[in-house]
Amino acid sequence: MQHSDATLFDDDGPQPQDTTDHRLTGDELLAMWNEAATRHHMRTARSLGDEPRRRRIAKLLRAQPYASYWREVIDRVCVSDFCRGLIPGKDFLAGFDFLTRLHTHQDVLEGKYDNRQTMTREQFRASQRRHMNDSLHGRSVTIITDETA
Numbered sequence: 001m002q003h004s005d006a007t008l009f010d011d012d013g014p015q016p017q018d019t020t021d022h023r024l025t026g027d028e029l030l031a032m033w034n035e036a037a038t039r040h041h042m043r044t045a046r047s048l049g050d051e052p053r054r055r056r057i058a059k060l061l062r063a064q065p066y067a068s069y070w071r072e073v074i075d076r077v078c079v080s081d082f083c084r085g086l087i088p089g090k091d092f093l094a095g096f097d098f099l100t101r102l103h104t105h106q107d108v109l110e111g112k113y114d115n116r117q118t119m120t121r122e123q124f125r126a127s128q129r130r131h132m133n134d135s136l137h138g139r140s141v142t143i144i145t146d147e148t149a
Contacts, residue, residue, distance in 0.1 A: 023065040043095030
């Protein structure tokens, strides 16, 4: 099998770009989570838990085994206002079980839990007026009102 310098693949999928990266064990993933969770005042986990949880983690690590991947996922979870329980009216705080749900890591990297900029009603209306002005710029438009009809 030939390899290019840009991307290396083998039967196990993509190889890490960082040569110091390594395949994680479940215990290492747990330790990585607990270290970050402690820094960001989130829920930590005591152990890998029961057999179903261990199997789920093993499945995740077969699909995405590298520390750099999980470091990025955990970092993004730890800066998410939603995951940190900072959204008013949302009673949620991410923990290790959330991290190890089968699709959470993909959702995190796709931006599902990224912080969103919120607008007040006045800011929204102003942005709508700007959008309307931009779309009408340079065009002749007749606006029909009750007075002109």
